[in-house]
Every structure is written in structure tokens, then in C-alpha cells.
Amino acid sequence: MISASICFAQTHNHDHGNHEGHNHATQTKQQDNHQGHDHSGHNHDGHNHADHAQPKAQQKSKHTSHEGHDHSGHGHDHGDGHDHSAHASGGDHGTHHANNIVADCGSAAQPVHHTGYDPAATAIHHISDANVYTILDKIRIPLPAIIYNKDRGMEFFSTGKFGAGHHDDGHHGYKDYVLYQGNIHRITCPGYTNNTGLFDIQGFDKTVEKGADGKEIEKRFAIIDGKAYHIEQKTIWDGGLLGGGMTSFYDLSPTKNVVSMFLVCALLFFVFRKVAKSYVTREGMAPSGLQSFVEPVFQFIRDDVAIPFIKDDYEKYLPFLMTVFFFILGLNLWGQVPFLGSTNVTGNLTVTAVLAIIVFIITNINGNADYWKHVFNMPGVPWFVKIILTPVELLGLFIKPLTLMLRLAGNIMAGHIAILSFIGLIFIFGKAGESMIGSVTGTALAIPLTIFMMAIELIVAFIQAFVFTLLAASYIGAATEKHAEHH
Amino acid sequence: MTGTLAAIGAGLAVIGAGIGLGQIGGKAVEAIARQPEASGDIRGAMILMAAFIEGAALIAILLSIFFT
Numbered sequence: 425m426i427s428a429s430i431c432f433a434q435t436h437n438h439d440h441g442n443h444e445g446h447n448h449a450t451q452t453k454q455q456d457n458h459q460g461h462d463h464s465g466h467n468h469d470g471h472n473h474a475d476h477a478q479p480k481a482q483q484k485s486k487h488t489s490h491e492g493h494d495h496s497g498h499g500h501d502h503g504d505g506h507d508h509s510a511h512a513s514g515g516d517h518g519t520h521h522a523n524n525i526v527a528d529c530g531s532a533a534q535p536v537h538h539t540g541y542d543p544a545a546t547a548i549h550h551i552s553d554a555n556v557y558t559i560l561d562k563i564r565i566p567l568p569a570i571i572y573n574k575d576r577g578m579e580f581f582s583t584g585k586f587g588a589g590h591h592d593d594g595h596h597g598y599k600d601y602v603l604y605q606g607n608i609h610r611i612t613c614p615g616y617t618n619n620t621g622l623f624d625i626q627g628f629d630k631t632v633e634k635g636a637d638g639k640e641i642e643k644r645f646a647i648i649d650g651k652a653y654h655i656e657q658k659t660i661w662d663g664g665l666l667g668g669g670m671t672s673f674y675d676l677s678p679t680k681n682v683v684s685m686f687l688v689c690a691l692l693f694f695v696f697r698k699v700a701k702s703y704v705t706r707e708g709m710a711p712s713g714l715q716s717f718v719e720p721v722f723q724f725i726r727d728d729v730a731i732p733f734i735k736d737d738y739e740k741y742l743p744f745l746m747t748v749f750f751f752i753l754g755l756n757l758w759g760q761v762p763f764l765g766s767t768n769v770t771g772n773l774t775v776t777a778v779l780a781i782i783v784f785i786i787t788n789i790n791g792n793a794d795y796w797k798h799v800f801n802m803p804g805v806p807w808f809v810k811i812i813l814t815p816v817e818l819l820g821l822f823i824k825p826l827t828l829m830l831r832l833a834g835n836i837m838a839g840h841i842a843i844l845s846f847i848g849l850i851f852i853f854g855k856a857g858e859s860m861i862g863s864v865t866g867t868a869l870a871i872p873l874t875i876f877m878m879a880i881e882l883i884v885a886f887i888q889a890f891v892f893t894l895l896a897a898s899y900i901g902a903a904t905e906k907h908a909e910h911h
Numbered sequence: 912m913t914g915t916l917a918a919i920g921a922g923l924a925v926i927g928a929g930i931g932l933g934q935i936g937g938k939a940v941e942a943i944a945r946q947p948e949a950s951g952d953i954r955g956a957m958i959l960m961a962a963f964i965e966g967a968a969l970i971a972i973l974l975s976i977f978f979t
Contacts, residue, residue, distance in 0.1 A: 728955060827970065830969050830970050830973055831965060831966045890958070891958065894958065894959060894962070895959070
């Protein structure tokens, strides 16, 4: 799954040989491009080649001075994220990172090649949704972009226009949109607002400022023609939880997650039609093929989940429970397939939120008088207890779907992050490509740990789909119970 | 510093959930050993309870991730 693009990232790693002659102390902003990058808009004139002619001995000493902090590696900082708090003890990393972006629009800047490996940022980048479907960091399937812009109305174009490269960063901008780490961002600077057509992007950079409340505010910049322009946060609305936020435009595009959802739905439709047909054509015979996989699972959910919890009118809710179960199971397993774009659909809070809201609506619409009586006026309880109990019960109405949402997303997300962290061991031990022995040690550690984790995740995929269905059934069952038994 | 505190919080949440899950698992296995014929019901109840505890732990972990 996620492993794919990370592993392949190694082929992009900077070899130290590429940097021979670079004077790291007097580091200018210019660094060599990554191999394999084709920044068409790159301004190579800015390279100060005189600086490169450093004596070998001096270069060596420069490098030793870098030991002790994790910037010595010239590997890719996957996700370009920089956890500055973690670097606090890092010493002289300022020479690597200093960018003199002072203004939001038009500060002179050159693309900085951020070095080092940040496991946290890498993990977040790989579990995030994206506007391109990337397979193995090589094949990038452009997706349609559907954007509602307050100034210009609805806009439709293909994300192929951005010419995404490594890290899913776009090499071009279209109108005032750019693709940064797989997500569409908007430049909000004069001159680029309401721009039409394509323009080249040299690279991306970011600054971290301390806000008034002491929280670190990250500002992203697109570098165009040697100048940095502030870009808005990504548009995927997640309440700012994963670095998103409300922006001046709405991204209604079918993203990677949406496409995966449609693919899995189509697959399920195909499978279940086939199975349903075989019950007609093979009536009275033993199940065969897909039937023998689907039938036991179906029976298990019916006999162990629907009937015990919902009892009498379970048949009314069985289609819903089955749909939810197989939808979640299908997407869990889809996200587990290695080298297939590392989708993290059920690990996305927005997806599970919608599922939880559907359960909430079904539960409360079908709740009978008994159910509401238990919420507002618990029978057989003295009045002073009710003062506490009723608010708790009311809160419980909302906490139930909230935990449904968090449990599924948390489990799947945690599984993906764990696998990414184990693969990250290769880069941590190998100092992001610098140490060969470390890389080999890291790989030797990472392979068994990743296989172990993926085996666990395979079980978790089934368990979480089952638990979601079980809890949905128990909530529905509690709301539709005919006669209250427990008082 | 906030990052470190969040990590401690996540760790504490896992300790609590671990104790709870251990209790559930242990008691469920004991119960199945006593009454093997009721193992189906016990297993169902065990998973349901485990899911509740896990939910509480995950809320704590996610809060510590997001609100650092």
C-alpha cells in the first residue's frame, strides 16, 4: 500500500557525490535538482558555480560538522514537512533552511532543497487525500478538478495541467491554482489572482512563524520566477485537523479517495450481482466460487450481528448493515493493497463521519417512544438523578456516532502510520540515504516489521468493519427495542 | 515541548486501554473455559466491550495528535 512510493523515493535520494564541492557553510539557496526531476521552469542561472570549487579537504570537514543532527543526510524530506520543534537541538541547520521570505507576495527566493527525513510529515503526506492518483511514484493519473471560486464561479479542468512530479508537487500553475503535495492550493497574491493560463513553478517552500498564541503557523509559498508567493492552505475541509482549512475557494473535485470509493463500489456491485445471480442459476446446489466467500460472511453478519441485536424486525435494517459492512471492508482492504496508490479512505475522518451520521439518522428516526423516554425521562429513577442523567443521555446520543467515527478512522489511520513508520526506519537508520550500512540494517528491520504489521492490518480490516456494523446494529437495536427489559 | 506532552498523553491513554483490554480478554477466556458452550455469546460481548475501550483510547490519542 503506502510502502510503494516511499520505497521508490530512495531512487531520488541525493547521493553525496552530487554535492561534492558544495560549500555548505556558505550555502546559497541554489542546490542541484533532484535526479529525475524535470523542473522545466528552473532558473539555473542563479547557481554560483564559483562556490562549488571547494577543496576536498574543506568539504570533508564541513560534512563532519553536520553530524549530530539529522540534516546530514541529503535524502528527500518526504512531504517537505519540517518539525521544527524536533530540530531545536539540531545546531547549525539554519544554513540549510534559512529562507529570506519576508513578505507574503513577491519576496525574492530560490527553491531550497530541504534535506533530512521527517517521519511524521512523511506519514501525514502519505495518508492524506490528493488531487492526483499516484501509483508507485511513477504513474500519475490526473483527476478532474471541480472548483467553486467566489470570484469566477465554477471551474472545471484536469489536474494533469499541473504536471505533478515527485512529492506530487506541480511543475505548473493553472490560473491561480498550484498543486502542492498532491493538493490544489490557490495563490492569493495580486498578479496571480484571476490569472489565466499556465505558468511555470520553480518549487515550493514554507516558513514557520510563531503566532500570538505561541502556536506555530506554517506558511507555504510557491516560487515563481525567483519570487515567493503565499499559497493558501489546502482546501480539503477537515476542520483544520490535518493542516486544511477554509479557503477562498471550494474544492469539489473527485479526489483520490473519492475515486477509490467509486472503484470499490463498482467492484462490490459486480461481485454481489454475480453472487446473487448464482443463487438463481445454482439453486439447491453447494455454493461455488465467489459465493463461498460471500455467503459465510453474509451469514455471520446476519446471525451474529443483526438477529441478536435488532431481534424481530432485523430484516428491515439488514440491507443497511450489509452495505456498511462490505463498503468498509472493501475500502479497508483496498487501502491494504500494496503499490496501488496508498489510499486511506476509511482512515479519513470525513468519510467515517458521513457513515456515522447515517447511523445517527437511522437510529434516531427509527427510535420508538420507549427509546426517547429513556433519554429524556428515565423510568424508575428519582428526579434528582434525572437532572444529571438526562444531559448525560442526551450527550450520549452524539457521543455514540462520534466514537464510531473516531474508532474506524483512528484504527485504519494508525495502521497506515505504523507501516509508514516501519518503512521510515530505512531512512532513519540510513540517515536518509547517506549511510549504506544503516540503510541495509534499516531494510532488514523494516521488512519483517512491515509484513507483521500488514498481517495485523488484514485482521483489523475485518474486525473494524465488523465492529462498526455491530455497534450500528446495537444502537439501532436499542432504539427500536419493543419492550424495555432492564428496569 | 507541547509535542512531548502530547506523546505522554497518548502513552497514558494506551496504558489505560491496555489494562482494560487485558481484563476483558482474561475474563472472557476464563468464562469460555468455564462454559465452552457459551463461547459465541462471550466472544460477541468481549468484542463489543473491547471496541468501547478502544474507542475511548483512540479519542485520547487522536486528541493528542491533533491538538498539540
